[in-house]
Amino acid sequence: MTHRVLSPVLAGALLVAALLAGGCSGDEYVAPPPVERSDVADPAVAAATVAALQDDLDDPSAAGELGADGPAADLLTAIARNVAAMGLTDVTLAYVTETGTTAGDDAWDGLVAVTWRVAGFDRASARAEVPVSFADGGRTIAAIGADAKRLPLWLTGPVVVRRVPGALVVVAGEATDIELLARRTRRAVAATRPLLGRGDGLVVEVPADSQQLHRALGADRGAYDAIAAVTAPVDGSTAPRSPVHVFINRSVYDGLDPVAAQVVMTHEAVHAVTGAALVRGAPLWLVEGFADYVALRDVALPVARTAAQVIRQVRRDGLPDALPADSDFDPGASHLGTLYEAAWQVAVTLAEHGGEDALVAFYRDVLDGTALDAALRRHFAWSEAELTAAWRSRLAALAGVPE
Structure with missing residues (x-):
């Protein structure tokens, strides 16, 4: 679920399992090595x-x-x-x-x-x-x-395909669980509709293993070993209309319990259908917090469980001074669970103050390029400092600590 700064990738981390079971710059030019010519090439x-x-x-x-x-x-x-x-x-x-x-x-x-x-x-x-x-x-x-560092899944060997309303699921290798994956994908699309409308269609690609996942993403080996799912441009392009799909990391995703697996799928569906993976400038606490808000909206679990990690951190270290920083959202970080729960609680704070319609409109405005302060004023009559204060109050109440 995380989004690296200056990287058009949104990834679902293992923190969801924890909260429910209680997850060289591309702009740099590097000269290619000299081509080794072959006398037989025609x-x-x-x-x-x-x-x-x-x-x-x-x-x-x-x-x-x-x-x-x-x-x-x-x-x-x-x-x-x-x-x-x-x-x-x-x-x-x-x-x-x-x-x-x-x-x-x-x-x-x-x-x-x-x-x-x-x-x-x-x-x-x-x-x-x-x-x-x-x-x-x-x-x-x-x-x-x-x-090849990057190799599209459809060029690697046989795949099995299932179509569900609003989505396409593509599974490489042993596809014995494709019906389960298709059901989760269908539920993910359905979960986004009450708040987001139809949005873009969803394509979910399921590589056979971690190596195939990293090749599909053009990523360094091990970059997403702790990540359950990744929403990313199919070819790595940052162009506005580039195709964006959800990629599942079986080595993590297959170990999630059913509720956590569905939350991950729905979270990534939000990223995909809203085009969040191609957006620059939106704060990650909003991008990730909103996706978790949609994914957890209908999950019948107590907040003491779904926000357990951030509650523990607040009780141990006190209230945070500021909203989560983009630099904290790194797929390899050990504290991702706490960050995502904190970001989710920002979205909950906004929804409770202004309503879900205002939250959705705010999210869309910021993704479309509206400045954060202007969007907050327009939809909630709040400044960022006022939002931060209300969020801190909510965390204090959840953790049972004084502000």
């Missing part, structure tokens, strides 16, 4: 092979025939089936360049530019450059994605 042949694969994506058997061996044929067949099952459109494949030699006398590695869009959900196409290993002088494909 760009024209490779480009023709890639074009043939694009043409054959509506025919899995024909796509498989472009594979250099059995595993490669299976992969290309699966990719073509994924395109149909996910309803991908605007799919293009274009050979870009060679990147070096690979196994075999007539084989080499290259880059292929790929675009795709989930019809009915994504407002624009995603884009990625994907490593491809060519064989047989470029006439066949031996592998896709070797050593």
Whole structure:
């Protein structure tokens, strides 16, 4: 659920399990290494092979025939089936360049530019450059994605797809629990509707394991090991219309109890359908607190349990002096549970003062670029200092300590 400063990623942390069971800058330019040229590379042949694969994506058997061996044929067949099952459109494949030699006398590695869009959900196409290993002088494909830092899930192998009202669920690998994931996704979409209306459609991608998750996100290995779910642009782009999906980290999510798992899914659905992952400048206590407000709105648990961590901290360390800072929301931090509960209580404070409609309007205004102070005045007749004082009073009451 956290959002790193200057990073278009919102991630669901393990703090939800705790509160319910009681979870180099992209702007820097780095010169690419020199390309290792191959004497056997034939760009024209490779480009023709890639074009043939694009043409054959509506025919899995024909796509498989472009594979250099059995595993490669299976992969290309699966990719073509994924395109149909996910309803991908605007799919293009274009050979870009060679990147070096690979196994075999007539084989080499290259880059292929790929675009795709989930019809009915994504407002624009995603884009990625994907490593491809060519064989047989470029006439066949031996592998896709070797050593790629970012690799879209639909290019990794077979996926299973379920459609529910307002959402699409895509599961890689063993998909024995896809019906459960689909039910949670459907409930998450339904939970957002009373406050948010329809919003954007929701796409949930479930990589088979942590390694596949990090590759789908283009993240360093281990960056999201403690995170249950991540809402992020599919291709890492920060453009306003970039496709944003929810990605599930099975290594954490599968260990959550049913209530916590549903809260995580609903929280991430709020991020996705409101476009929060592409917003810059909104304070994270609002982005994360509002998502938790929606996710916990209909959870029948006492606040002593759902806010247990922040209550303990207040009793131990006293009341916080200020609203949670953006710099505190780091996926690797050990105190995330307390932060999210604190942010949630800010949203609760606002809703109790001005009502849910005012909270939603305030949230949308800030996401649309309205200055925080102006939005607070407009919807609550409060300054940030007044909000902070009311929030501190609420925390003091919950913890049973003097202000």
